[in-house]
Amino acid sequence: xxxxxxxxxxxxxxxxxxxxxxxxxxxxxxxxxxxxxxxxxxxxxxxxxxxxxxxxxxxxxxxxxxxxxxxxxxxxxxxxxxxxxxxxxxxxxxxxxxxxxxxxxxxxxxxxxxxxxxxxxxxxxxxxxxxxxxxxxxxxxxxxxxxxxxxxxxxxxxxxxxxxxxxxxxxxxxxxxxxxxxxxxxxxxxxxxxxxxxxxxxx
Numbered sequence: 001x002x003x004x005x006x007x008x009x010x011x012x013x014x015x016x017x018x019x020x021x022x023x024x025x026x027x028x029x030x031x032x033x034x035x036x037x038x039x040x041x042x043x044x045x046x047x048x049x050x051x052x053x054x055x056x057x058x059x060x061x062x063x064x065x066x067x068x069x070x071x072x073x074x075x076x077x078x079x080x081x082x083x084x085x086x087x088x089x090x091x092x093x094x095x096x097x098x099x100x101x102x103x104x105x106x107x108x109x110x111x112x113x114x115x116x117x118x119x120x121x122x123x124x125x126x127x128x129x130x131x132x133x134x135x136x137x138x139x140x141x142x143x144x145x146x147x148x149x150x151x152x153x154x155x156x157x158x159x160x161x162x163x164x165x166x167x168x169x170x171x172x173x174x175x176x177x178x179x180x181x182x183x184x185x186x187x188x189x190x191x192x193x194x195x196x197x198x199x200x201x202x203x
Contacts, residue, residue, distance in 0.1 A: 015141035027160030072164035096135010
């Protein structure tokens, strides 16, 4: 029987969604890619299908995840980007062999494991590998952190979360990485605190 794992927290921005595979960083941390095949599952959700994942590749993925989180957090706070995080992001971006493909529906898909001498994929004789998928994630992180995309990096207002997220709301004033999780939890906590206080003394 297959072991049960925490559900993924999915968002519309690849890089910050990837950092969300470790949540509640300042509370009881939840690792959502605890084993290699869960990374394979997560990548597949975002159209980055890979054939397999080793423990070493999972370590590379987590190193990239933490580097993106560190750099995105610094960018959200308008601090200097950590040099070690920048190095890891750049290394992963440079080592990936992914090609952006335009579909007839006008969407961008990624072809992993391609090079100039192959049409990519299993039929082209080039294996789909985790490093190629990490290259896509790293490139996405670069576009977000450098401000190339319309939006702003922010940190979740939940004190136990503090996840970096990309705010594309019209007002750019979003407070939570996910309203259905952190936002609702904080609202419930405030409601319960107010109930415990009870009504004030009668005058």
